[in-house]
Amino acid sequence: MLIAVLGGGLMGTASAFFLLTHPRVPKSLRVTLIDRGAIGAGATVASFGNVRRQGRDFRQMALAHHSLTLWNQLETLLGCDVEFRATGHIRAVFHQQALEDMQNFAKAAQMHGLDLDLLDQAELRRRFPFLSQDAIAGSFSPHDGSGNPRLVAPAFAQAAARRGLVIRDYTPVISVTPTGNGFQIETPDEVIGADLLLNTAGAWGRQVAAWLNEAVPLTPYAPQMGVTEPLEHRILPVVGVWAHKSEDVIYCRQVERGNIVFGGGPREDVALDPGHAKVNPMRTLNQIEALARLIPALRGTAIIRTWSGCEGYVDDMLPIIGPSARHDGLFHAFGFCGHGFQLGPGLGAEMAELMLTGNSLTDTSPFHIARFQRKTTVVN
Ligand SMILES: Cc1cc2nc3c(=O)[nH]c(=O)nc-3n(C[C@H](O)[C@H](O)[C@H](O)COP(=O)(O)OP(=O)(O)OC[C@H]3O[C@@H](n4cnc5c(N)ncnc54)[C@H](O)[C@@H]3O)c2cc1C
Structure with a gap:
């Protein structure tokens, strides 16, 4: 099975890591992570680094709790210190x-x-x-605290690379075409085929979704x-x-x-x-x-x-998480509205579970892209 992850920020790298370390990972699984720049150099590196549940929308709280558990384990899981400190x-x-x-x-x-x-x-x-x-x-x-935004995405990517992740950095994706039983991902030098595609393109996730006829009212802003x-x-x-x-x-x-x-x-x-x-x-x-x-x-x-940094804000201030409403095999995790740093590890584990088993670790239904299906038109 071939999985392509489009976007190498915290969400894409954490998802790649948890896909490759999932207890039910198929032997045939190959994961490719694609980013047009350096790994972690989008909104992730710009983050303030707050690992905060206080003040968070309650619909995200279960995911945030799970994420905090993982932040506490990252040094062991990734084999390096990403400077998470539970300072309160x-x-x-x-x-x-x-x-x-x-x-x-x-x-x-x-x-x-x-x-x-x-x-x-x-x-x-x-x-x-x-x-x-x-x-x-x-x-x-x-129990809240902070982590180092410069370290965490590269640490996830390197730990995943040790388990076989193929990293295509400095590789812009120009278009994505559904083939019926997968996707063709076009870059300037090659077309990458995938059975499953995860859209973790951050603020640019709206464009990727629009290529595949899914509209999201997302506006980029710069904190x-x-x-x-x-x-x-x-x-x-x-x-x-x-x-x-x-x-x-x-x-x-x-x-x-x-x-x-x-x-x-x-x-x-x-x-x-x-x-x-x-x-x-x-x-x-x-x-x-x-x-x-x-x-x-x-x-x-x-x-x-x-x-x-350029971050995607969805109109209802909730991220887009979960399977596509239009294409089997397409999954989204983008538009984290300035709150994604804390959620990153939990989100990665959640996407691996969804993509490999079809089950959820926490309730992701409030974040499904279908909530906008009849409300907006596709804007590229
Ligand atoms: C200034 C700032 C401060 C913040 N502070 C906090 C905080 O304190 N706490 C908190 O919880 N959250 C915070 N956030 C939010 C948090 O940083 C983000 O929600 C999170 O990092 C988003 O990660 P991501 O992987 O979705 O996006 P990104 O890190 O932006 O990754 C998306 C990646 O997709 C790639 N990409 C896009 N389009 C293409 C394409 N066509 N081809 C190839 N690659 C592509 C980009 O190059 C990018 O690397 C902050 C955000 C900003 C900007």
Whole structure:
């Protein structure tokens, strides 16, 4: 059996790895991973690296729990450290409405298997003294954390390559044609045949689906990121806020080398072709202000680099996961709406299960592409 995985970000590499390590892997299985660039160099490398269940849509929670279990096992599974650290995730509250949001989320989250520590102002100051004194409360998710976005997709790809994965990097796919019992995947140098095809083309997954007559209302956007000079290591957890408007969103984490990685605020527009996401310097200035309001000691810290990445946002803010509604043998996993980094390992295991057995590890029905079938027209 030949499986082609189109897109070598976290979703494609994790899927390839779990396909090749699945307990029911057929002896004849061959997997080819195709990317037009370097492995992991799309939205994945640009990620902030948040491995966060706190604040997540509850329909993704079962997948997120499974993914967290796998993040904790990655060093053993992949044979290298992708810098996953379960440091916890603290979200601060600055006003009454956000306090209610936090309390409502925490109550409902319990039913979905996520327990948060709710902290009043005194407890927040005691446990996280670096936070602004203006914060009135907070919620702490002790088992969430972060991973290194530069390391994880190449680590999955290399571990899969040791089990036979064929990697075609720097290979753009120009078109995909269904043949009745498989697919022909056209690249500038060759046509690759496959029995099964997995579309993990990220923000460009909409184009791949459109080639195969499946429409998805997906818009690419570019979240804005930055990193400071290294400082003495004082901030352990990932830090964020409960916010209503995108203007108020700010989050950061201090890496072990001391730099503070930060993001938040509105995203920029980005064109899928060529898909080069740019930073708007005005947004960086706003982020620096918001960062200093959240952690006053960071005021005046030098910013040494800013970046962005092209990510696919589906209109209902849920990813596309599961089999095609039109073609046997075609599967989709794209459009992760800025939340895919945490889901990556779990998604890979989920796709391997779906493609090799037809069963699901978690309920993926809310993410099926058929939800848009009668609502949109195909746009290439
Ligand atoms: C700036 C930024 C910050 C983020 N922060 C977080 C975070 O903190 N936590 C979180 O959970 N999520 C975060 N996300 C989201 C997360 O990074 C993504 O959801 C996830 O990485 C998506 O992985 P992917 O494999 O679907 O896409 P990608 O990594 O974009 O991979 C898709 C791949 O498909 C390839 N491709 C596309 N079309 C073709 C073609 N025609 N031929 C060949 N190859 C093709 C591309 O080259 C690309 O490598 C962030 C995203 C961005 C952009």
